[in-house]
Amino acid sequence: xxxxxxxxxxxxxxxxxxxxxxxxxxxxxxxxxxxxxxxxxxxxxxxxxxxxxxxxxxxxxxxxxxxxxxxxxxxxxxxxxxxxxxxxxxxxxxxxxxxxxxxxxxxxxxxxxxxxxxxxxxxxxxxxxxxxxxxxxxxxxxxxxxxxxxxxxxxxxxxxxxxxxxxxxxxxxxxxxxxxxxxxxxxxxxxxxxxxxxxxxxxxxxxxxxxxxxxxxxxxxxxxxxxxxxxxxxxxxxxxxxxxxxxx
Numbered sequence: 001x002x003x004x005x006x007x008x009x010x011x012x013x014x015x016x017x018x019x020x021x022x023x024x025x026x027x028x029x030x031x032x033x034x035x036x037x038x039x040x041x042x043x044x045x046x047x048x049x050x051x052x053x054x055x056x057x058x059x060x061x062x063x064x065x066x067x068x069x070x071x072x073x074x075x076x077x078x079x080x081x082x083x084x085x086x087x088x089x090x091x092x093x094x095x096x097x098x099x100x101x102x103x104x105x106x107x108x109x110x111x112x113x114x115x116x117x118x119x120x121x122x123x124x125x126x127x128x129x130x131x132x133x134x135x136x137x138x139x140x141x142x143x144x145x146x147x148x149x150x151x152x153x154x155x156x157x158x159x160x161x162x163x164x165x166x167x168x169x170x171x172x173x174x175x176x177x178x179x180x181x182x183x184x185x186x187x188x189x190x191x192x193x194x195x196x197x198x199x200x201x202x203x204x205x206x207x208x209x210x211x212x213x214x215x216x217x218x219x220x221x222x223x224x225x226x227x228x229x230x231x232x233x234x235x236x237x238x239x240x241x242x243x244x245x246x247x248x
Contacts, residue, residue, distance in 0.1 A: 005103045009111025010118075017081060017119065026080040027119045030073055031127030038066045039134035046138060056143050063135065063147055064211035065203035067156045070124055070131075071219070072196045074164035077120040079189035082172035086112070086185075109173070109238045116169045121162060128157050155216040163223035168192055170230035177237045 017023045042062075046053045054062070103111075132148035140146055172189040199219065202208035209215050 002104075002107055005107040006111035006114060009103065009108050010114040013081075013112060013115035014119075017084075017115070020084065023080050023084060027077055027123050030077055031070075031123045032130075034069060034073060035127040035131040036134070038069065039131060039138050042135065043138045046142065053142060059139055059142055059147070060211060061203075061206055063139070064152055065200060066131075066135070067128075067153045068160075068200050068203055068210050068216075070128060071156060071160050071164045072193050072200055074120065074124055074161040075168045075193040075196050076190055077123065078116050078165050078168040079172055079186050079192075081119060082112075082116040082169045083176055083185035083189055086173060086176035105238055106235075109234065112173075113166075113169050116172075117162075117165055120165050124161055124165075125157065128153075152211060152213050152216060155213060155220070159220040160216050160223060163220055163227055164196065166227050167223055167230060170227060170234050173234045174230065174237055 042054065042059075132153065136146040136148050168189070171192045172185065175188045176185050199208055199210075203210035
């Protein structure tokens, strides 16, 4: 497999994505809103009139759950890119010329995966810096120390989040092979975040100990297994003969 060929495919998709405002807005705005909104909730609760401030014990439960929210949006944000990358190719009848190039199926798939992986990862990591800075500013008085950065957040952002992005991309490739409408593909693509949302709720109510370093590692391990299983499905789905005969 030639990485140079995969980068050519990725560069083509990057150029296409920058012209689609809905893709740009989804990739940039959603992580930015999360980065501001979650600290804003804490700031409001801490400063609301006639209301009890959030205790240090409550904060140490809430903050890991808030970080895990980035794993959820890692499953959501790539759906717009991955869906359009493949379903858009169908609608614009550009998948056949791409397959006619001297590029292997694996190189095309890798290139599209790179194009769907890098923008969400950059947006999420950039957003997390703003999130942690604001959250430290708003919680330092209650905690007596700066909560971020820490190893739990690092495991979430640098291990679980990339694996969640990969899972989302792979799932959307599979979904895109079954539908011919971008909106339907995006709607079905978001199904992948449901189990992640369940873990988030569990963390908020204290059922899932998201603050323990072992928890994001267990989650990452589960995501890695799912990624490998989806990869085998995607490799069977993304083949020239299948695409040309069944991707209609």
